[in-house]
Amino acid sequence: MADPITLRSERPRSQRLRSLVDRVAAARREDNGTLSAVFLLVATVVALVWANSPWGATYTSFWHTPLSIQIGSRGIELDLQHWVNDGLMALFFFVVGLEVKREFAMGELRDRSRAAIPIVAAIAGLALPAALYLVLNPSGEAASAWGVVISTDTAFLLGTLAIIGPERAVRLRIFLLTLAVADDVGALAIIAFFYTEDLSVTPLIVSLVGLALIASLRQLKVWRGAGYGVVSLVTWVAMYFSGVHPTLAGVMIALILPVYPPRRREVERASDLARAFRQSPSPEYARAARLGMEQAVSVNERLMRLYQPYTAFIIVPIFALANAGVVLSSDTLRAAATSPITWGIVLGLVGGKFIGITGATVAFARARRGSLTPGLTIPQVAGGAALSGVGFTISLFIVDLALPNQALADEARVGVLLASVLAVVLGAIVFRVGNRFSPPPAEPPTTLLRRVDPKRDHIRGRVDAPLTIVEYGDFECPFCSKATGSTREVQAHFGGEVRYVFRHFPLDDYHPHARHAAQASEAAAAQGKFWEMHDTLFLHSDALEPDDIDGYAAELGLDLERFEEDIRTGDFATRVLDDDLDALTSELPGTPTFYLGVAGSKPKRHNGPHDAATIIRELEALRAGRPEAGRESDGRPEAGRELDGRPEAGRESDA
Structure with missing residues (x-):
């Protein structure tokens, strides 16, 4: 059955501007989910093959090639891997921040009663995995990697759900998308508070001034991207020198930018300007028409639509290519097989996500009758919870932040890869068992799905x-x-x-x-x-x-x-x-x-x-x-x- 959000998004934009604007973020995730997961998987396989090939030494030497940018005596020097992790991934986190801002302002998280179960499930899916990891790694350098198990990779989640998930699972997809956004909020907060190095006050003040300037540009109704781009670059550099991880600059900038449904008068004004250009084509009318259309749609929506394909199909695969290349030698595998880091990550992502999300959903649904959306079943939630154990992108990102020791980092990466495979296998088993004990009807249901509610209907x-x-x-x-x-x-x-x-x-x-x-x-x-x-x-x-x-x-x-x-x-x-x-x-x-x-x-x-x-x-x-x-x-x-x-x-x- 065609997914409703994707189906609507395929209609001509001129017919349904409001529908497009209301759903652009969701539609992009729907469109990119499976395909971007394929890109990410291919990049991961290429990284593993490259690192374990006869030319494996070139993998390490290439990604550790230094690259510096200097102005006078000041500059930034990083190797290629960290330019990807600290630079390109700032754009990834910028898009994540745009999605979070939109969901709280206009999406599923706006209605807290509707989002209550996914939010509670996401919190449990953050806390229990971290606790299980710390059971095996209570102290020392390994304990700092507890953040590796907190997050879910949305692209892999949606991609695997489309392949092995149940039919008629529209509600499960909405549930998991809402959960993933809440999960992202928790992951971003944890990165900000627990993976920040020693602070340098002066650059931090400069970065805060940069954020204030972006807010001022918003208040002054500056619509062109050049001004935002220059200030954002300065903010990123200042945050890098402050000791705060620079990718968080992308998140904070995204949270400042406005998001709102289109105002009718602005849409009509854009239509009038386009009509004027059609009647008298000129550079001036062309510019006015373009600016009028941009002003009709919020900056958040326009930037999300612009950058999301780049992050999904280019930046995140490059990140995987730069970080997933673990040398799977006998020594590495032997060390991982007995490493509490490896098994702590597997236990946290596979067991913690599954038990935490499913258990929290069951407990909340029993405590508040009728809170579980009609059409969404506990076996479906359990299958989705199992797939949520695919942490991958942010997990590998936090490995780089938490474990400077290369040997320990390799053990953690093996754990992330193993956990991702096991999570997919567990999800397939849970969906299959759920279908056996609660088989979906051969025909569409004939009874009313949502009971008549005088308070709602x-x-x-x-x-x-x-x-x-x-x-x-x-x-x-x-x-x-x-x-x-x-x-x-x-x-x-x-x-x-x-x-x-x-x-x-x-x-x-x-x-x-x-x-x-x-x-x-x-x-x-x-x-x-x-x-x-x-x-x-x-x-x-x-x-x-x-x-x-x-x-x-x-x-x-x-x-x-x-x-x-x-x-x-x-x-x-x-x-x-x-x-x-x-x-x-x-x-x-x-x-x-x-x-x-x-x-x-x-x-x-x-x-x-x-x-x-x-x-x-x-x-x-x-x-x-x-x-x-x-x-x-x-x-x-x-x-x-x-x-x-x-x-x-x-x-x-x-x-």
Whole structure:
């Protein structure tokens, strides 16, 4: 099944600017996950083959070649390996910082209740591995390498999950991405506080001044990258001389840069400037149009989109090439086989991550019922926790920081490589065992995935009504509009005995305005007028441009300024995405899709026609407890119903 975020991201940018901006970071990770893992794996294999070949001596001599940059009598001299580790990896950590900032401002970590389980699991996945490592290495130089076991390599995690993970695991992927971001936050904090050398005050002050200048550039609304680039370079150099690891300059700069959803007036201004350039092409209008488009999208989003491919496909593979080349001689392997460093890393990454993440998730889910996202199972979490033992990139990075002794560093690198292999094997076993004891259904689930929750769901009718209709719909779908009229007839027939619940399933690839309309309905709900907006949007399903929707909001008497700001900055995109993911996890065939139920049982998917007479007949049968309910349906959607957004042949469609 296609992943929803990747599917949406493939649409033309001109059609869905908001959707693109909302999801650019996630989409990049989705696109890069497997492929970047392949690049990283190839670089690792090349490094190992090179280091253990007859030309292995050239591996060490090449990466220890000194390179100096001097201005007058002052300069920096590092070997090539440390130019990679201290210089190029600053850009990697810069991108990590951009992702962390975005997730806290606009992503999964914005809603702390939604992110509670992944955050708790990430904390346990940081603490337990470190504790297990220190059990085997309680003191001495080896103890300083406890940070090697704290982090998860996101690229390898996503890549292996795509290969050996379960089907219908959309929610697991979201869970692991959220966990990985929280894990990154912990890893960055540990590097900053525990792997900083002796501080030099004057360069540290200069670096702080550089960070303040970057913040000032932001306040002055400087949009061009040259100014940021010069100040960032000075900040990196000052942080290098201060004793703080210079890669942290990248993180701190990223956390300063602003991130926000696009403001509509800025998008419209960019459109006006582009129109002006089209009517009168000139260098001045070209520059104005380009700057207008850049200003419409936050610096965070633009830089993430610019640099993430470079870090995923160039910098991180070069880092692996420079650091993974362990000479696997008999002496090295013999030393590693009895080394507490090697086995401490294996125990921490493989055992600690698996036990810590799984145990914390189980404990939290039991303590707070309903906190585990529908569609996400403990066996799936356990498999993902096992794969989280692939530490690799940051693990090798901390090996270089913690162990200057080359022999001990080689033992640690062997541990990192062995742990990565064992984590993948353990993950495959856990997924296989989980499928055996809790096999996935051969067919898509037919019962409602997320129970009806009066605190969350939009319900028309009595909240405690004995009969339930749940519709997954799309405001731009003409058949949904007709089906909504049918549900009114059903409610009129049963009176107060039926409650109608509406959930969102926007088919972005065929209905370009559906997601914005869904978010608009949620913004109207914040002002107590969801159903009024719901009915209005379906009444005008062929006119859902943003200006049209603003007009409907004005007609409904909504506070327009609050309405527009809520759509831009509120949690409504997340709410709509939750419904969307529920629908995709349940593999709904299209829109509209109905679930029908009676009190005391879970609503089940209705496969027959969705006219009022059929739904009334189904509900009557459910209320009477007759097993023949739904038997008249042949299991196929009726003519004209949208399948994956495509109407059946022979029927007119607005798609």
